[in-house]
Structures are given as C-alpha cells and as structure tokens.
Amino acid sequence: xxxxxxxxxxxxxxxxxxxxxxxxxxxxxxxxxxxxxxxxxxxxxxxxxxxxxxxxxxxxxxxxxxxxxxxxxxxxxxxxxxxxxxxxxxxxxxxxxxxxxxxxxxxxxxxx
Amino acid sequence: xxxxxxxxxxxxxxxxxxxxxxxxxxxxxxxxxxxxxxxxxxxxxxxxxxxxxxxxxxxxxxxxxxxxxxxxxxxxxxxxxxxxxxxxxxxxxxxxxxxxxxxxxxxxxxxxxxxxxxxxxxxxxxxxxxxxxxxxxxxxxxxxxxxxxxxxxxxxxxxxxxxxxxxxxxxxxxxxxxxxxxxxxxxxxxxxxxxxxxxxxxxxxxxxxxxxxxxxxxxxxxxxxxxxxxxxxxxxxxxxxxxxxxxxxxxxxxxxxxxxxxxxxxxxxxxxxxxxxxxxxxxxxxxxxxxxxxxxxxxxxxxxxxxxxxxxxxxxxxxxxxxxxxxxxxxxxxxxxxxxxxxxxxxxxxxxxxxxxxxxxxxxxxxxxxxxxxxxxxxxxxxxxxxxxxxxxxxxxxxxxxxxxxxxxxxxxxxxxxxxxxxxxxxxxxxxxxxxxxxxxxxxxxxxxxxxxxxxxxxxxxxxxxxxxxxxxxxxxxxxxxxxxxxxxxxxxxxxxxxxxxxxxxxxxxxxxxxxxxxxxxxxxxxxxxxxxxxxxxxxxxxxxxxxxxxxxxxxxxxxxxxxxxxxxxxxxxxxxxxxxxxxxxxxxxxxxxxxxxxxxxxxxxxxxxxxxxxxxxxxxxxxxxxxxxxxxxxxxxxxxxxxxxxxxxxxxxxxxxxxxxxxxxxxxxxxxxxxxxxxxxxxxxxxxxxxxxxxxxxxxxxxxxxxxxxxxxxxxxxxxxxxxxxxxxxxxxxxxxxxxxxxxxxxxxxxxxxxxxxxxxxxxxxxxxxxxxxxxxxxxxxxxxxxxxxxxxxxxxxxxxxxxxxxxx
Numbered sequence: 010x011x012x013x014x015x016x017x018x019x020x021x022x023x024x025x026x027x028x029x030x031x032x033x034x035x036x037x038x039x040x041x042x043x044x045x046x047x048x049x050x051x052x053x054x055x056x057x058x059x060x061x062x063x064x065x066x067x068x069x070x071x072x073x074x075x076x077x078x079x080x081x082x083x084x085x086x087x088x089x090x091x092x093x094x095x096x097x098x099x100x101x102x103x104x105x106x107x108x109x110x111x112x113x114x115x116x117x118x119x120x121x
Numbered sequence: 122x123x124x125x126x127x128x129x130x131x132x133x134x135x136x137x138x139x140x141x142x143x144x145x146x147x148x149x150x151x152x153x154x155x156x157x158x159x160x161x162x163x164x165x166x167x168x169x170x171x172x173x174x175x176x177x178x179x180x181x182x183x184x185x186x187x188x189x190x191x192x193x194x195x196x197x198x199x200x201x202x203x204x205x206x207x208x209x210x211x212x213x214x215x216x217x218x219x220x221x222x223x224x225x226x227x228x229x230x231x232x233x234x235x236x237x238x239x240x241x242x243x244x245x246x247x248x249x250x251x252x253x254x255x256x257x258x259x260x261x262x263x264x265x266x267x268x269x270x271x272x273x274x275x276x277x278x279x280x281x282x283x284x285x286x287x288x289x290x291x292x293x294x295x296x297x298x299x300x301x302x303x304x305x306x307x308x309x310x311x312x313x314x315x316x317x318x319x320x321x322x323x324x325x326x327x328x329x330x331x332x333x334x335x336x337x338x339x340x341x342x343x344x345x346x347x348x349x350x351x352x353x354x355x356x357x358x359x360x361x362x363x364x365x366x367x368x369x370x371x372x373x374x375x376x377x378x379x380x381x382x383x384x385x386x387x388x389x390x391x392x393x394x395x396x397x398x399x400x401x402x403x404x405x406x407x408x409x410x411x412x413x414x415x416x417x418x419x420x421x422x423x424x425x426x427x428x429x430x431x432x433x434x435x436x437x438x439x440x441x442x443x444x445x446x447x448x449x450x451x452x453x454x455x456x457x458x459x460x461x462x463x464x465x466x467x468x469x470x471x472x473x474x475x476x477x478x479x480x481x482x483x484x485x486x487x488x489x490x491x492x493x494x495x496x497x498x499x500x501x502x503x504x505x506x507x508x509x510x511x512x513x514x515x516x517x518x519x520x521x522x523x524x525x526x527x528x529x530x531x532x533x534x535x536x537x538x539x540x541x542x543x544x545x546x547x548x549x550x551x552x553x554x555x556x557x558x559x560x561x562x563x564x565x566x567x568x569x570x571x572x573x574x575x576x577x578x579x580x581x582x583x584x585x586x587x588x589x590x591x592x593x594x595x596x597x598x599x600x601x602x603x604x605x606x607x608x609x610x611x612x613x614x615x616x617x618x619x620x621x622x623x624x625x626x627x628x629x630x631x632x633x634x635x636x637x638x639x640x641x642x643x644x645x646x647x648x649x650x651x652x653x654x655x656x657x658x659x660x661x662x663x664x665x666x667x668x669x670x671x672x673x674x675x676x677x678x679x680x681x682x683x684x685x686x687x688x689x690x691x692x693x694x695x696x697x698x699x700x701x702x703x704x705x706x707x708x709x710x711x712x713x714x715x716x717x718x719x720x721x722x723x724x725x726x727x728x729x730x731x732x733x734x735x736x737x738x739x740x741x742x743x744x745x746x747x748x749x750x751x752x753x754x755x756x757x758x759x760x761x762x763x764x765x766x767x768x769x770x771x772x773x774x775x776x777x778x779x780x781x782x783x784x785x786x787x788x789x790x791x792x793x794x795x796x797x798x799x800x801x802x803x804x805x806x807x808x809x810x811x812x813x814x815x816x817x818x819x820x821x822x823x824x825x826x827x828x829x830x831x832x833x834x835x836x837x838x839x840x841x842x843x844x845x846x847x848x849x850x851x852x853x854x855x856x857x858x859x860x861x862x863x864x865x866x867x868x869x870x871x872x873x874x875x876x877x878x879x880x881x882x883x884x885x886x887x888x889x890x891x892x893x894x895x896x897x898x899x900x901x902x903x904x905x906x907x908x909x910x911x912x913x914x915x916x917x918x919x920x921x922x923x924x925x926x927x928x929x930x931x
Contacts, residue, residue: 021366022344022347022348024331024341024344024362025362026187026188026331026779027188027779027780027795028185028186028187028188028191030188030795031188031191031192031791031795032174032186032191034791035172035173035174035191035192040908041790041791041794041906041907041908042794042906042907042908052365053360053362053365053835053836053837054836055360055836059370061360061364061365062365063362063365087174090174090175090177090184090185091174091175091184091185091186091191092185093185093186093187093331093340093341093344094341094344095183095185095344095345
C-alpha cells in the first residue's frame with residue numbers, strides 16, 4: 010500500500026490567526042465564501058473558575074490536495090509555511106501519529 | 122555593533138525557467154503595518170506581482186505571514202487605488218470633484234500654498250500630521266522642518282498615547298531606549314544559542330502581540346517561548362486566548378494598571394523578593410521609592426483592580442525568579458495614569474534584577490530616529506544627537522521651536538519629542554489660539570476614520586478650516602474625502618526601497634531590506650521620492666544640501682546607507698543589506714556593566730546619577746512627582762458616581778484584529794470576509810438584561826458621542842465591561858459629505874474625549890470610559906456579504922480609470 014500523507018494540527022497552540030485559510034485560498038485560487046481549510050472555534054467557556062476551554066480546529070475541505078504541487082517540489086504546504094504558531098505539519102500518517110502520541114494532547118490529524 | 126547573517130539564505134533574487142523572478146523582501150508601508158520586517162517572497166512575472174508568500178529564510182518569521190500581507194496584492198492592484206496626483210478646489214471639499222494633475226503642478230501648488238500661508242498667518246502656521254507606526258514617520262521631519270519649515274508636527278492621538286509615553290519613561294528613568302522581553306532575535310543560534318537562557322515567565326501587560334506585532338516585535342515569539350516552557354502571566358481585562366494559556370491571568374478593572382503594578386511592587390518589597398545587590402549597585406532612590414510603594418498596600422491594590430490578593434501575591438513571587446521578560450503594551454499609553462504604570466513596571470524589572478540579562482528584559486539602545494524636532498536636533502554631539510548625516514541644520518528658528526503648540530506647558534514634549542501636543546494642537550486649529558494654523562500636510566494617516574484620534578468630528582471640522590490640505594496615501598479615505606485639496610499617490614512597500622528595524626531601531630534582531638520589486642504603478646511615488654523631488658527645487662535646495670552640494674537625498678541608496686551607518690549604528694550600507702535582505706544586530710547583555718550605555722564609555726546608566734532613577738530626577742526637573750502614584754480612572758463609577766446610573770458599563774477600545782491595521786484594509790473583500798463588520802463584545806448576562814441577541818446592531822453611547830457596532834456575546838469580559846472595535850469606516854458607502862464612507866456609523870472614537878490627559882501631556886482614557894448600550898432600531902449602513910461588497914468610488918486618478926493599468930486589477 011502506498012504511504013498516505015496528512016496534516017497534523019497542534020490545537021493547543023493554534024492561535025486562530027486565519028493564515029492557513031487565506032494562504033490556502035491564495036494557493037488554490039478559491040472564490041469568496043469557499044475554503045480549502047476552515048478554522049472552527051471551540052469556546053471560550055469557563056469550565057471551573059479560571060479554567061477555560063478555548064481552542065481553534067482547522068478542518069480540511071475537498072479542495073485540499075495537501076498542496077500536491079508544492080510538496081512535489083519539496084516545499085511544505087502553504088498552510089504549514091504561513092501558520093503563525095507553527096502548529097501545522099505535513100507528513101506520512103504513521104510519522105504524524107507517532108508525533109501526535111508523543112505530544113499526548115490536543116492534536117488532530119486530518120486527511121482531505 | 123556586531124551583526125550576523127544566515128549563511129544558507131537564498132539569494133535576494135532568483136529567476137525560474139519560465140522567467141518568473143522571485144524577490145526576497147520585507148514589508149512596512151503602505152499599506153500600514155508595524156515595521157517587523159517579516160520575510161516575504163514576491164513572485165514577479167512580466168512586470169506584474171503574481172504571488173506573495175512567506176520567506177523561510179527570514180531569521181525570525183521563517184516563512185510565517187499574517188493575512189494582511191497574504192492579501193497585500195488586493196491592495197496593490199485594487200481598482201480604487203489612486204495612482205495619479207489629484208487636485209480638488211478647496212470649495213469642493215466633501216465632493217468627488219477631483220481632477221488628475223501632474224506632479225509638477227502638484228509641487229508648484231505646494232510651494233505656492235506654503236508661501237501664501239506663511240505670508241498671511243506667520244512662520245509656524247503650517248502643520249504636518251502623522252499616524253501610527255508607518256514608514257511615513259521616517260520622512261515627517263523632512264516634510265515639516267525642511268519643506269514646510271514649521272515645528273508643528275503632530276501625531277494626532279490624544280495624549281500621544283502610542284509608544285511615546287513608554288519610550289519616554291524608559292529614557293527618563295534609565296537613560297536608554299525601550300525595554301523589551303528577550304526572544305533571542307539577536308542571537309545567531311536563536312533559542313538554542315549558548316548565550317540565551319530560557320525565561321521562566323513572560324509578564325504580558327495590556328498587549329495583544331499575536332495580532333498586532335506591536336512596535337516591530339514579532340508577536341508569535343510569545344508562542345515560541347511558551348512552547349519551550351516559559352510560563353505566561355497575562356494582564357488584560359479580557360480572558361483572551363493568551364489568558365486561557367497563562368499560568369496567572371490578572372483580569373483587572375480597565376484603567377487600574379498602576380494600582381496593580383504598585384500591588385506587585387508592594388509584595389516584592391515587603392516579602393523581600395528583590396535583588397539587593399542590583400538595587401544597591403544600579404538603582405537610585407530605592408528607599409524613597411519603597412516609602413511611596415508602602416503608602417499603598419496589597420489589599421488596597423486588590424480592591425482597586427478587582428484582582429484577588431492571592432493572585433497578586435503569587436505573581437509577585439514568580440517575578441522574584443530570574444529570568445523573566447516584560448511585554449509592556451499600549452494599554453499603558455492609553456491611560457492618563459500610564460506614565461506612572463510604566464514607571465512601576467520599569468522598577469519591577471529593575472529591582473528584581475531582570476534588566477538586560479539573558480532571557481530577561483533587554484534594554485534598548487538610545488537611538489533617536491529622525492524625531493528631529495526637539496531642542497537638541499541639529500546641535501552636533503549634544504544629548505542623543507550625534508548625527509553626521511549629509512544634511513544642513515534644519516532651518517526652523519528658535520522662536521518657532523518655542524512656539525510649537527503645547528511645548529511650554531508640557532516640558533517632556535519639549536525635551537524629548539519636539540512635536541506639537543495633540544490635544545492642544547486640536548484646540549489651536551479649532552480656534553486660532555494662540556495663532557492660526559491654516560496649512561496641513563497629512564502623511565499616510567486617517568484621523569477622521571480614525572486610526573487613533575479622539576472625537577474625530579472635531580478633527581474633521583478643524584481640518585476643514587484650513588486654507589490648504591495635502592495628503593499622501595494610496596486610497597481616498599474619509600479624512601481625505603472631507604478635507605483634502607491635493608492628493609499625492611504613494612508607492613506601496615513592493616514599489617520602493619527602504620528598511621525596517623525592530624522597535625524604532627532601539628533593539629537587536631533583523632534589520633530587513635524592503636526592496637522595490639516592481640516600478641510604482643501609474644505615477645505613484647515613495648515617501649522618500651517626494652522629498653527627494655522637493656529637495657531639488659530652488660525653494661528648498663539650501664534646506665537639504667550642504668555647501669558642497671552633497672545631500673543625503675542624493676538617492677534612496679545614499680539615504681538608507683546614511684541612516685544605517687550614522688543613525689542606527691548598524692555599520693553596513695544599503696548594498697550589503699540589499700544583498701543579504703536580513704542582517705541581524707547582535708544582542709548585547711548587561712550593557713550597563715560593560716560601559717555600552719554612556720557616551721564616556723564608563724559602566725552605568727546614561728542618567729545624572731549613572732543609575733536607574735527609581736526616584737526620577739528627570740520627572741522632578743519637569744515639575745512632576747519623582748515617584749509614581751495612582752489616579753482613579755476619571756470617568757468610571759468611583760470618580761464619577763453621578764454618571765453611573767446613566768452609563769453603567771465600562772467601555773474599552775482599541776483591541777486589534779487579524780484583518781486590518783487600524784483604519785486600513787477595509788477595501789479588501791477577502792479580509793472583510795474574515796472580519797466583515799465591527800463588533801462590541803458584551804457579556805451574555807448583560808445582553809440578556811438589555812434584550813440584545815448575538816449579531817444584532819447596538820448603539821453604544823456616552824456623554825461625548827455614540828456609534829453602532831454588532832453585538833458579540835462572550836463571557837470573556839466581566840459583566841460590566843464591553844470591548845468595542847475601532848477604526849471602522851465603509852469604503853462601499855457614499856464617500857461624499859455627510860457620509861464620508863459611512864465614517865460616523867461605527868466611529869467608537871467619537872466616545873473618547875480630548876484633553877483628558879496625564880500630567881506630562883501623555884495618556885488618554887481610550888481604554889476606560891463609561892457607556893450604555895441599547896438595541897439599534899436599524900442597521901446604520903447597508904450590509905453586504907463580502908463577495909457582494911460594491912464600490913461607489915470612481916476617482917479619475919484610480920487604477921480602474923487608467924487604461925494602461927486596468928488589466929492588472931484584482
């Protein structure tokens with residue numbers, strides 16, 4: 010079976026900057042109102058005093074091709090390059106899963 | 122000063138097989154941003170920029186880029202961008218009766234109007250206005266002192282409430298530049314450099330760095346530090362995202378920063394948590410300072426700020442552990458009591474021994490970049506001025522300096538800034554008292570929208586009293602639509618050469634080259650080029666040229682090289698910078714021990730006593746209190762109980778968002794999709810009492826004015842605090858009077874008073890005002906989906922009316 014690739018997101022450190030959304034829009038020349046990657050917001054709400062839930066979860070749409078053209082040239086996907094918090098990583102799924110396990114919390118791996 | 126480069130970086134320019142050029146460069150303005158100098162790769166095909174992306178070779182940003190730059194081409198090639206000079210008869214202000222003129226006609230007009238104004242109203246009857254953090258600041262003194270020959274240069278924000286208060290206090294107390302947390306940006310190995318020590322804590326005080334990259338500091342360095350183990354202590358009336366990731370969040374009552382800082386100092390001093398050796402060796406007046414702090418108490422601070430005693434105590438104990446960095450924000454400036462909060466925070470860094478140590482809080486170099494109007498300017502070798510630029514002393518007279526609006530009342534302005542005091546300047550242009558000012562030159566700012574001014578309607582009316590107003594910008598904005606007569610189209614940061622330095626050049630890290638990657642569109646010119654053109658005219662020749670005919674304004678390369686070698690102590694010229702794009706100045710720690718701060722080369726600080734003056738002789742010499750004290754916010758419930766029933770909520774403004782730089786970027790549909798309309802954040806319980814639902818338009822009102830924004834319900838704020846967006850206008854609305862691009866619909870600064878400033882003329886209450894909120898009966902403007910946003914603008918000098926440029930439009 011050929012190796013599958015995906016994106017690993019660090020949802021603890023994602024600051025919600027929208028750079029993934031817009032750089033993807035640039036890369037794939039997507040129209041207004043449509044997205045290749047869209048950031049969803051969880052919270053903020055207060056669980057117990059002083060302890061807050063507030064996270065951003067970028068999700069992939071069917072426009073996402075993991076920046077095939079870029080990765081074939083040895084470049085990283087546009088969302089990874091521009092992410093201000095360096096919270097996105099492209100790679101083979103098994104490697105990403107290992108990294109996710111190492112991190113141990115608040116991460117997601119997505120394939121389009 | 123030693124510098125280093127990234128050896129493995131790609132060349133400045135590469136050419137691909139299909140002829141596409143890739144240029145490494147960095148942005149500043151226009152469009153506006155703080156000059157971080159983030160790394161950019163611009164792809165140019167057949168003379169058109171086809172793509173922008175982050176430059177992985179930038180030593181700090183490493184390819185990361187925010188959405189404003191990711192969509193910069195929407196501005197570069199926007200149909201409504203103005204690329205030809207335009208003139209409108211002053212009697213037609215507020216209408217769209219502009220006509221295209223040539224640059225020669227524009228310069229002739231300027232020269233003629235300057236002469237006319239001086240003859241009619243006197244030598245200082247001209248003024249130059251500037252805004253926040255843009256490259257225009259580099260050229261303001263040249264425009265005011267050498268072309269207009271006036272000293273009335275004004276930054277229009279009430280209380281000069283941006284950077285100058287913080288920077289000035291640093292000069293007054295420490296005799297050096299701004300203090301900023303260490304994020305290893307001036308070390309070749311960055312966070313892994315052997316010289317660096319991981320900070321234990323970062324004290325983040327009223328600064329939303331992630332969105333603003335404040336004052337040129339890379340905001341997401343906070344995330345890098347935290348990923349490596351630094352713990353965050355956040356001071357903010359909002360539970361913002363950073364607060365949810367912090368060890369301690371101090372959710373203070375807006376405007377009570379000084380009380381909180383005094384509370385922390387009280388614990389540090391009374392629990393004996395300070396660095397005795399540092400205090401003895403390097404601090405002046407500690408005993409008096411301590412006595413002042415002891416006039417307050419922890420319980421008092423807790424009551425005033427609404428931050429629990431145990432939190433203040435716990436934070437103070439953290440701050441006794443070295444090293445920690447201070448990230449001190451705009452909230453300290455936008456407060457009439459802000460000079461005092463900065464004084465306290467500086468003292469907190471100093472007495473805990475965290476000043477200029479690895480991983481602590483770096484002391485800035487004492488570099489004055491082209492402020493140029495203070496009384497030492499053009500006096501060789503005095504104070505901070507050791508300028509050896511190829512420019513003659515500027516021709517303003519001593520009488521002019523002394524008559525600059527407000528300097529006699531506010532000595533720090535006279536001593537360090539040499540600019541008009543904004544609050545008094547506004548009164549002068551409204552009343553002609555003490556003398557008329559009837560010519561105004563606006564350098565890439567928008568005081569009516571507003572970027573920063575208080576009570577913008579007053580600014581608009583006052584500007585309309587001028588005989589002649591010139592503006593340089595890239596779009597017609599509400600200020601220009603209302604009051605300007607001559608429009609000079611600016612080249613963007615992709616169309617001219619320049620450079621950026623973090624924190625006004627005072628701090629280490631990358632000096633970045635901003636490189637012209639294409640010729641300016643149409644007839645646009647850079648701010649530099651406008652001055653160079655004017656310097657060649659006989660009327661201004663002697664103001665720019667030395668006797669042998671040489672001048673710094675010979676070319677952009679010479680101008681930048683002289684700045685780099687003679688002002689920012691960089692030691693390398695433009696050719697070198699341009700070749701390498703990013704050249705880092707190395708961090709130097711413990712400069713006070715190494716004789717790097719004083720002109721005589723001896724150890725110590727560059728103050729009268731050679732120490733950090735906790736008891737400030739400079740404040741005393743300016744007639745003020747040498748020690749910090751607390752002032753209750755002037756208009757909130759405690760100071761103004763008679764207003765509390767009518768205006769029960771506390772209004773805080775000025776928080777930044779990802780999609781705009783103050784009043785800019787509203788023309789870009791993709792960015793309007795991210796941030797379509799201004800919002801005011803309200804606690805759901807408060808909204809429920811007022812019958813307000815999510816997304817509804819509401820009216821925000823206080824004794825000074827009212828405006829409309831959309832309600833966003835969130836528990837991030839306390840029930841009695843609301844947080845409203847600033848800088849909103851609507852380019853899709855009618856640009857003529859009275860609409861002016863819908864500028865009065867959501868103008869939150871109409872609720873901010875002028876001339877409610879601190880003792881030294883610094884700090885206005887942008888972040889602590891009373892208000893009430895009611896449901897709006899109808900939207901104040903027409904709402905559109907981003908993709909349907911229309912443009913009613915049709916200016917003759919715009920891209921869409923230039924047959925040669927039409928094809929470039931986005």
